[in-house]
Amino acid sequence: MRYKSLLAVSALVGAGAVFAVGGSSGAKAENDPVYVVQDGRVDQHTFNGYRRYGESCHRCHGPDGSGSSYAPSLTESLKKMSFEDFSNVIVNGRQNVTKSQNNVMPAFGTTEDVILYLDDIYGYLKARSDDKLPRGRPKRLGDDS
Template sequence: MLPIRQLVLSTVIACILAASPGASSQEEPAAGKFYRVVDGKADARTYNGFRRYHAGCSHCHGPDGVGSTFASSLVDRPLDIETFRRVVREGQSNGASVMKGFADDPNFAPYVDDIYAYLQARADGALGRGRPGRLEP
Protein backbone atom coordinates (compact mmCIF):
# COMPACT_ATOMS: atom_id res chain seq x y z
CA MET A 1 0.00 0.00 0.00
CA LEU A 2 1.37 3.41 -0.91
CA PRO A 3 1.81 5.86 1.95
CA ILE A 4 -0.71 8.69 1.75
CA ARG A 5 2.12 11.21 1.32
CA GLN A 6 3.35 9.39 -1.81
CA LEU A 7 -0.20 9.15 -3.19
CA VAL A 8 -0.78 12.89 -2.65
CA LEU A 9 2.60 13.74 -4.19
CA SER A 10 1.92 11.63 -7.29
CA THR A 11 -1.50 13.29 -7.68
CA VAL A 12 0.01 16.78 -7.36
CA ILE A 13 2.71 15.93 -9.91
CA ALA A 14 0.10 14.55 -12.34
CA CYS A 15 -1.96 17.75 -12.00
CA ILE A 16 1.09 19.97 -12.56
CA LEU A 17 2.09 17.98 -15.63
CA ALA A 18 -1.44 18.13 -17.01
CA ALA A 19 -1.49 21.92 -16.67
CA SER A 20 2.02 22.47 -18.08
CA PRO A 21 2.24 24.78 -21.10
CA GLY A 22 2.88 22.93 -24.32
CA ALA A 23 1.44 19.64 -23.13
CA SER A 24 -0.74 18.22 -25.88
CA SER A 25 -3.58 15.77 -25.45
CA GLN A 26 -1.32 13.18 -27.09
CA GLU A 27 1.35 13.57 -24.37
CA GLU A 28 -0.42 14.32 -21.09
CA PRO A 29 -3.97 14.36 -19.73
CA ALA A 30 -5.88 17.59 -20.26
CA ALA A 31 -6.04 19.96 -17.30
CA GLY A 32 -8.48 18.65 -14.70
CA LYS A 33 -8.56 15.19 -16.27
CA PHE A 34 -7.01 12.14 -14.67
CA TYR A 35 -7.01 10.12 -17.88
CA ARG A 36 -5.51 10.19 -21.34
CA VAL A 37 -7.34 8.44 -24.17
CA VAL A 38 -6.21 8.47 -27.79
CA ASP A 39 -8.19 6.66 -30.49
CA GLY A 40 -10.04 4.58 -27.90
CA LYS A 41 -6.82 3.50 -26.17
CA ALA A 42 -6.22 4.40 -22.53
CA ASP A 43 -3.03 5.35 -20.72
CA ALA A 44 -1.61 2.92 -18.13
CA ARG A 45 -3.36 4.60 -15.16
CA THR A 46 -6.78 4.54 -16.80
CA TYR A 47 -6.32 0.97 -18.02
CA ASN A 48 -5.33 -0.09 -14.51
CA GLY A 49 -8.44 1.72 -13.23
CA PHE A 50 -10.53 -0.37 -15.62
CA ARG A 51 -8.93 -3.55 -14.27
CA ARG A 52 -9.34 -2.53 -10.60
CA TYR A 53 -12.92 -1.37 -11.14
CA HIS A 54 -13.92 -4.66 -12.75
CA ALA A 55 -12.11 -6.67 -10.06
CA GLY A 56 -14.34 -5.33 -7.31
CA CYS A 57 -16.51 -2.29 -7.94
CA SER A 58 -18.51 -3.74 -10.82
CA HIS A 59 -20.06 -6.34 -8.54
CA CYS A 60 -22.26 -3.60 -7.11
CA HIS A 61 -21.99 -0.63 -9.48
CA GLY A 62 -22.45 -2.67 -12.64
CA PRO A 63 -20.29 -3.22 -15.68
CA ASP A 64 -18.53 -0.09 -16.93
CA GLY A 65 -19.85 2.01 -14.04
CA VAL A 66 -23.41 2.23 -15.36
CA GLY A 67 -25.04 1.21 -12.08
CA SER A 68 -27.29 -1.65 -11.11
CA THR A 69 -30.38 -2.32 -9.05
CA PHE A 70 -28.02 -2.64 -6.09
CA ALA A 71 -25.83 0.49 -6.42
CA SER A 72 -25.80 3.79 -8.29
CA SER A 73 -24.17 4.66 -11.58
CA LEU A 74 -20.71 6.15 -11.23
CA VAL A 75 -20.72 7.70 -14.69
CA ASP A 76 -24.10 9.46 -14.90
CA ARG A 77 -23.34 11.96 -12.14
CA PRO A 78 -19.62 11.62 -11.37
CA LEU A 79 -18.26 12.82 -8.05
CA ASP A 80 -15.37 15.23 -7.73
CA ILE A 81 -12.07 13.51 -6.94
CA GLU A 82 -11.95 14.47 -3.25
CA THR A 83 -15.48 13.18 -2.59
CA PHE A 84 -14.74 10.01 -4.57
CA ARG A 85 -11.57 9.35 -2.55
CA ARG A 86 -13.42 9.87 0.73
CA VAL A 87 -16.36 7.64 -0.18
CA VAL A 88 -14.14 4.81 -1.45
CA ARG A 89 -11.87 4.91 1.58
CA GLU A 90 -14.44 5.58 4.32
CA GLY A 91 -17.63 4.17 2.82
CA GLN A 92 -21.02 5.81 2.73
CA SER A 93 -24.58 5.23 3.88
CA ASN A 94 -27.66 6.67 2.14
CA GLY A 95 -30.78 5.33 3.78
CA ALA A 96 -31.04 1.65 2.84
CA SER A 97 -27.90 1.74 0.65
CA VAL A 98 -24.57 1.11 2.37
CA MET A 99 -21.12 0.98 0.83
CA LYS A 100 -18.26 -0.27 2.97
CA GLY A 101 -14.96 1.58 3.00
CA PHE A 102 -11.88 0.20 1.27
CA ALA A 103 -9.16 2.13 3.14
CA ASP A 104 -7.54 -1.08 4.36
CA ASP A 105 -7.90 -3.04 1.14
CA PRO A 106 -4.52 -3.26 -0.66
CA ASN A 107 -6.28 -4.13 -3.92
CA PHE A 108 -8.18 -0.84 -4.04
CA ALA A 109 -6.93 1.83 -1.60
CA PRO A 110 -3.67 2.56 -3.47
CA TYR A 111 -5.53 2.67 -6.79
CA VAL A 112 -8.41 5.03 -6.05
CA ASP A 113 -7.11 7.65 -8.50
CA ASP A 114 -6.70 5.01 -11.23
CA ILE A 115 -10.31 3.90 -10.75
CA TYR A 116 -11.39 7.55 -10.81
CA ALA A 117 -9.47 8.10 -14.08
CA TYR A 118 -11.32 5.19 -15.69
CA LEU A 119 -14.73 6.37 -14.45
CA GLN A 120 -13.99 9.97 -15.48
CA ALA A 121 -13.10 8.78 -19.00
CA ARG A 122 -16.34 6.78 -19.12
CA ALA A 123 -18.40 9.73 -17.83
CA ASP A 124 -16.85 12.10 -20.39
CA GLY A 125 -17.52 9.67 -23.23
CA ALA A 126 -13.80 9.27 -23.97
CA LEU A 127 -14.10 5.52 -23.38
CA GLY A 128 -16.95 3.31 -24.42
CA ARG A 129 -18.13 0.16 -22.72
CA GLY A 130 -15.87 -2.86 -22.53
CA ARG A 131 -12.14 -3.35 -22.16
CA PRO A 132 -10.21 -0.38 -23.57
CA GLY A 133 -7.10 -0.74 -25.67
CA ARG A 134 -3.80 0.27 -24.09
CA LEU A 135 -1.63 3.13 -25.23
CA GLU A 136 2.02 2.20 -25.65
CA PRO A 137 4.28 3.97 -23.15
Protein backbone atom coordinates in the same frame (compact mmCIF):
# COMPACT_ATOMS: atom_id res chain seq x y z
CA MET B 1 -3.13 10.35 8.41
CA ARG B 2 -1.60 7.50 6.51
CA TYR B 3 -4.18 7.86 3.81
CA LYS B 4 -3.50 11.57 3.43
CA SER B 5 0.14 11.00 2.66
CA LEU B 6 -0.74 8.25 0.21
CA LEU B 7 -3.02 10.60 -1.61
CA ALA B 8 -0.40 13.31 -1.76
CA VAL B 9 2.07 10.88 -3.28
CA SER B 10 -0.33 9.51 -5.83
CA ALA B 11 -1.39 13.02 -6.82
CA LEU B 12 2.24 13.81 -7.59
CA VAL B 13 2.74 10.64 -9.57
CA GLY B 14 -0.46 11.29 -11.47
CA ALA B 15 0.54 14.84 -12.33
CA GLY B 16 3.90 13.69 -13.67
CA ALA B 17 2.34 11.19 -16.04
CA VAL B 18 0.04 13.64 -17.78
CA PHE B 19 0.53 14.28 -21.45
CA ALA B 20 -3.01 14.76 -22.62
CA VAL B 21 -5.68 16.06 -20.34
CA GLY B 22 -9.18 14.75 -20.38
CA GLY B 23 -12.07 15.76 -18.23
CA SER B 24 -13.65 19.15 -18.37
CA SER B 25 -17.19 18.61 -17.20
CA GLY B 26 -18.24 18.51 -13.59
CA ALA B 27 -16.40 19.86 -10.60
CA LYS B 28 -12.75 19.58 -11.41
CA ALA B 29 -9.95 20.71 -9.16
CA GLU B 30 -6.54 21.48 -10.56
CA ASN B 31 -4.89 18.38 -9.16
CA ASP B 32 -7.61 15.90 -10.02
CA PRO B 33 -6.21 12.82 -11.72
CA VAL B 34 -6.66 12.73 -15.46
CA TYR B 35 -6.91 10.05 -18.06
CA VAL B 36 -5.31 9.64 -21.45
CA VAL B 37 -7.33 8.44 -24.43
CA GLN B 38 -5.78 8.69 -27.88
CA ASP B 39 -7.56 7.24 -30.92
CA GLY B 40 -9.72 5.17 -28.60
CA ARG B 41 -6.72 3.72 -26.75
CA VAL B 42 -5.85 4.33 -23.12
CA ASP B 43 -2.63 4.76 -21.16
CA GLN B 44 -1.49 2.33 -18.46
CA HIS B 45 -3.10 4.29 -15.62
CA THR B 46 -6.49 4.35 -17.24
CA PHE B 47 -6.22 0.68 -18.14
CA ASN B 48 -5.23 -0.14 -14.58
CA GLY B 49 -8.28 1.82 -13.39
CA TYR B 50 -10.46 -0.33 -15.64
CA ARG B 51 -8.95 -3.51 -14.16
CA ARG B 52 -9.22 -2.34 -10.55
CA TYR B 53 -12.78 -1.25 -11.12
CA GLY B 54 -13.56 -4.72 -12.43
CA GLU B 55 -12.02 -6.37 -9.39
CA SER B 56 -13.48 -4.20 -6.63
CA CYS B 57 -16.46 -2.17 -7.81
CA HIS B 58 -18.12 -3.93 -10.75
CA ARG B 59 -20.08 -6.39 -8.61
CA CYS B 60 -22.15 -3.59 -7.15
CA HIS B 61 -21.81 -0.68 -9.58
CA GLY B 62 -22.37 -2.76 -12.71
CA PRO B 63 -20.28 -3.21 -15.85
CA ASP B 64 -18.28 -0.18 -17.05
CA GLY B 65 -19.52 2.03 -14.23
CA SER B 66 -23.04 1.96 -15.61
CA GLY B 67 -24.85 1.25 -12.34
CA SER B 68 -27.09 -1.54 -11.10
CA SER B 69 -30.29 -1.92 -9.14
CA TYR B 70 -28.11 -1.97 -6.00
CA ALA B 71 -25.62 0.87 -6.53
CA PRO B 72 -25.60 4.13 -8.54
CA SER B 73 -24.04 4.66 -11.96
CA LEU B 74 -20.58 6.10 -11.36
CA THR B 75 -20.37 7.49 -14.89
CA GLU B 76 -23.32 9.67 -13.83
CA SER B 77 -21.87 10.42 -10.38
CA LEU B 78 -18.61 11.69 -11.82
CA LYS B 79 -20.38 14.33 -13.86
CA LYS B 80 -20.83 16.18 -10.58
CA MET B 81 -18.37 14.69 -8.11
CA SER B 82 -14.90 16.06 -7.46
CA PHE B 83 -12.01 13.69 -6.90
CA GLU B 84 -12.02 14.70 -3.26
CA ASP B 85 -15.67 13.76 -2.76
CA PHE B 86 -15.12 10.54 -4.69
CA SER B 87 -12.12 9.64 -2.51
CA ASN B 88 -13.99 10.39 0.69
CA VAL B 89 -16.82 8.04 -0.17
CA ILE B 90 -14.45 5.22 -1.05
CA VAL B 91 -12.22 5.65 1.98
CA ASN B 92 -15.05 6.02 4.49
CA GLY B 93 -17.92 4.20 2.81
CA ARG B 94 -21.49 5.44 2.98
CA GLN B 95 -24.87 4.17 3.88
CA ASN B 96 -28.04 5.55 2.46
CA VAL B 97 -30.53 5.48 5.27
CA THR B 98 -33.04 7.86 3.75
CA LYS B 99 -34.38 5.35 1.23
CA SER B 100 -36.47 2.35 2.09
CA GLN B 101 -33.55 0.27 0.88
CA ASN B 102 -30.49 -0.05 3.04
CA ASN B 103 -27.75 -0.21 0.45
CA VAL B 104 -24.22 0.02 1.74
CA MET B 105 -21.11 1.39 0.09
CA PRO B 106 -18.29 -0.40 1.95
CA ALA B 107 -15.31 1.54 3.30
CA PHE B 108 -12.12 0.74 1.37
CA GLY B 109 -9.82 2.82 3.57
CA THR B 110 -7.67 -0.18 4.48
CA THR B 111 -7.87 -1.99 1.13
CA GLU B 112 -4.55 -1.21 -0.52
CA ASP B 113 -5.56 -2.64 -3.91
CA VAL B 114 -8.14 0.11 -4.07
CA ILE B 115 -6.63 3.02 -2.12
CA LEU B 116 -3.27 2.92 -3.88
CA TYR B 117 -5.00 3.14 -7.26
CA LEU B 118 -7.79 5.58 -6.50
CA ASP B 119 -6.61 8.04 -9.11
CA ASP B 120 -6.44 5.34 -11.78
CA ILE B 121 -9.97 4.19 -10.93
CA TYR B 122 -11.18 7.78 -10.95
CA GLY B 123 -9.44 8.45 -14.29
CA TYR B 124 -11.04 5.42 -15.92
CA LEU B 125 -14.51 6.33 -14.65
CA LYS B 126 -14.02 9.97 -15.60
CA ALA B 127 -13.15 8.95 -19.17
CA ARG B 128 -16.36 6.90 -19.26
CA SER B 129 -18.28 9.76 -17.69
CA ASP B 130 -16.95 12.26 -20.26
CA ASP B 131 -17.99 9.88 -23.04
CA LYS B 132 -14.40 9.48 -24.17
CA LEU B 133 -14.43 5.70 -23.78
CA PRO B 134 -16.99 3.18 -25.02
CA ARG B 135 -18.16 0.35 -22.80
CA GLY B 136 -16.08 -2.80 -22.53
CA ARG B 137 -12.40 -3.57 -22.20
CA PRO B 138 -10.38 -0.60 -23.50
CA LYS B 139 -7.50 -1.03 -25.93
CA ARG B 140 -4.11 0.02 -24.72
CA LEU B 141 -1.80 2.53 -26.39
CA GLY B 142 1.04 0.61 -27.96
CA ASP B 143 -0.97 -2.59 -28.29
CA ASP B 144 -1.44 -3.93 -31.79
CA SER B 145 -4.57 -5.92 -31.12
